[in-house]
Amino acid sequence: MAVASNEEIRILTPSGMLGYGFPIKHVKMGLALKPHAITIDSGSTDSGPQKLGLGEMTCSRANYVKDMEVLLEAQQEAKIPLLISSAGGDGSNLHVDVFRDIMVEIAKKRGWRFKLAKIYSDVDKALIKKELKAGRIEPLGPVPQLDPREVDAATVVVAQIGAEPFNKALDESEGVDVVISGRAYDPSPTAAMAIRAGFDPALAWHMGKIMECGALCAEPVGRSVMGWLRRDHFEIEPLNPAERCTTASVAAHTLYEKTHPFLLAGPGGTLDLSECKYEQVSDRRVRVSGSKFIPAKPYTVKLEGAKTAGYRAIFIAGARDPIFIRQIDEILARVVDITRDYYKEIPPETYRIIPHLYGKNGVMGELEPVKAPAHELCIIVEVAAATQAIATAICGKIRTSLMHAPYPGRIATAGNLASPFTPLEIPLGQACEFNVYHLMQVDSPTALFPVQYEEIA
Amino acid sequence: MAPSSNQVVPTPLREIAKVVRSKNAGPFEITLDIIFKSREDFDAVKKSGVITKELISELYNVPTQAIITFGFFDLVNAVKITLPRPRAQGAIGETDMHAAQQHVPLQEICVPWPAQ
Numbered sequence: 264m265a266v267a268s269n270e271e272i273r274i275l276t277p278s279g280m281l282g283y284g285f286p287i288k289h290v291k292m293g294l295a296l297k298p299h300a301i302t303i304d305s306g307s308t309d310s311g312p313q314k315l316g317l318g319e320m321t322c323s324r325a326n327y328v329k330d331m332e333v334l335l336e337a338q339q340e341a342k343i344p345l346l347i348s349s350a351g352g353d354g355s356n357l358h359v360d361v362f363r364d365i366m367v368e369i370a371k372k373r374g375w376r377f378k379l380a381k382i383y384s385d386v387d388k389a390l391i392k393k394e395l396k397a398g399r400i401e402p403l404g405p406v407p408q409l410d411p412r413e414v415d416a417a418t419v420v421v422a423q424i425g426a427e428p429f430n431k432a433l434d435e436s437e438g439v440d441v442v443i444s445g446r447a448y449d450p451s452p453t454a455a456m457a458i459r460a461g462f463d464p465a466l467a468w469h470m471g472k473i474m475e476c477g478a479l480c481a482e483p484v485g486r487s488v489m490g491w492l493r494r495d496h497f498e499i500e501p502l503n504p505a506e507r508c509t510t511a512s513v514a515a516h517t518l519y520e521k522t523h524p525f526l527l528a529g530p531g532g533t534l535d536l537s538e539c540k541y542e543q544v545s546d547r548r549v550r551v552s553g554s555k556f557i558p559a560k561p562y563t564v565k566l567e568g569a570k571t572a573g574y575r576a577i578f579i580a581g582a583r584d585p586i587f588i589r590q591i592d593e594i595l596a597r598v599v600d601i602t603r604d605y606y607k608e609i610p611p612e613t614y615r616i617i618p619h620l621y622g623k624n625g626v627m628g629e630l631e632p633v634k635a636p637a638h639e640l641c642i643i644v645e646v647a648a649a650t651q652a653i654a655t656a657i658c659g660k661i662r663t664s665l666m667h668a669p670y671p672g673r674i675a676t677a678g679n680l681a682s683p684f685t686p687l688e689i690p691l692g693q694a695c696e697f698n699v700y701h702l703m704q705v706d707s708p709t710a711l712f713p714v715q716y717e718e719i720a
Numbered sequence: 721m722a723p724s725s726n727q728v729v730p731t732p733l734r735e736i737a738k739v740v741r742s743k744n745a746g747p748f749e750i751t752l753d754i755i756f757k758s759r760e761d762f763d764a765v766k767k768s769g770v771i772t773k774e775l776i777s778e779l780y781n782v783p784t785q786a787i788i789t790f791g792f793f794d795l796v797n798a799v800k801i802t803l804p805r806p807r808a809q810g811a812i813g814e815t816d817m818h819a820a821q822q823h824v825p826l827q828e829i830c831v832p833w834p835a836q
Binding site: 308309310311312403404406511514515519520521522524525536537539572573575617619625626627628629630645694695696697 | 739743744745746747748749751753755779780781786788789791793795796797798800802804805806808809810811812813815816817818821822824825
């Protein structure tokens with residue numbers, strides 16, 4: 264087993280997202296470089312609120328099984344810690360346990376033994392409401408003040424784990440081989456390993472920030488990446504020989520999906536990259552120095568939560584007649600009025616009708632600067648209501664009304680819509696909405712995150 | 721290429737920049753990046769004075785005071801703009817879950833540029 268020296272710690276990240284797959288040969292090439300740990304994130308809010316809202320996972324269970332078996336094999340061979348963060352995408356306790364079960368299955372099948380630490384991140388709602396009352400919770404970005412009713416409405420609220428809980432999991436109990444964590448700030452596992460080995464937290468967070476996306480910092484973008492962190496700099500190189508890190512690709516990576524290009528806030532502080540230096544040390548490797556970390560006082564963690572918001576149904580239809588397309592807004596408005604009038608018994612504030620007009624402004628909605636519609640439209644009407652039955656019924660009424668709606672100058676009297684699919688109305692099930700996205704002050708970086716240990720055999 | 725010839729024509733950013741993209745920055749923000757091929761191009765576009773908070777406000781129908789980040793960042797030869805999302809990501813009425821196709825008004829911005 265490789266032990267981090269005072270001079271260098273090496274981290275292997277096989278992919279920016281567990282469950283998306285990665286080339287095994289590149290991971291093997293990484294293992295040959297004697298990493299001190301393997302880190303991989305599986306979290307993201309990017310595919311939507313339904314994970315937190317409904318307990319869904321980002322990838323299918325089978326994909327997680329496949330990736331985890333490869334990673335566990337690497338762990339068993341190299342005898343180095345494997346750190347997996349944000350289990351299932353949302354990092355809820357439920358998904359930490361799903362990941363644990365997958366590992367048990369694999370261990371049983373392959374006859375492997377290891378010690379597992381699980382870090383949980385669901386936050387007790389009573390605690391959130393108490394801290395809210397105490398004025399210790401504030402919105403993160405353009406988000407309303409937290410309302411205690413929203414806390415209750417959320418299916419689950421998770422907090423983002425910083426570096427400290429990972430280090431606690433590795434140090435508190437002897438010989439932990441694998442860590443599965445709940446919702447973590449994506450760079451935390453990599454940063455934790457480096458901070459634990461005594462390296463500069465600023466460099467540790469910056470290297471973590473780059474590596475959490477795998478080889479997204481390379482040209483062309485790839486999957487597997489290796490990081491070398493030393494006393495006053497770190498180096499980064501993709502494991503696929505067909506990719507290279509350049510000073511431009513590594514520097515520009517910190518723009519990606521971030522509010523600000525060089526101020527990156529995370530648990531316990533903000534990374535300031537304004538004075539960073541990027542040097543090309545080989546054709547494919549970049550050296551980074553000059554990162555700064557500004558500790559936050561008090562320490563805050565990000566809370567994330569989502570609630571269910573009724574049920575949806577849609578229909579999808581095409582329109583090609585220019586006489587119809589010219590008048591689409593007026594025709595749709597009339598159809599919506601007819602529908603609302605028809606369903607008088609349903610309180611109007613309990614359902615919403617939202618047309619999406621592709622070929623007009625379907626992609627950008629209210630932000631669309633181009634006003635002239637295309638020669639054909641794809642019309643999707645989204646209906647959200649309290650139950651699936653109501654949503655589907657209203658959706659059907661709109662579709663049939665729009666199909667046969669009269670309009671000035673109409674000469675195509677048989678029907679206005681071209682329907683590609685059955686069912687003509689498609690039930691979408693429950694809708695979800697992010698409703699907690701706030702910063703909460705904590706007295707200790709580890710207090711919110713219980714750790715459990717388990718011998719897997 | 722940086723301006724060098726004498727003939728200058730209005731040229732859209734899609735023909736000048738290396739990257740023009742949009743993406744979520746968390747579920748409540750959209751961030752837009754314009755990354756240039758060189759410091760010269762970056763400086764020339766910056767100097768043109770075309771890209772301003774007011775222009776972004778107009779293009780994206782968002783009040784200037786609501787713009788979260790706006791700036792020319794020479795460390796990365798990039799303009800970065802962060803705006804509030806019209807609605808929380810994935811909420812009812814969503815049109816672009818990842819906000820990956822909200823960049824087009826930016827790439828159509830024309831700046832005075834030397835004719836090819």
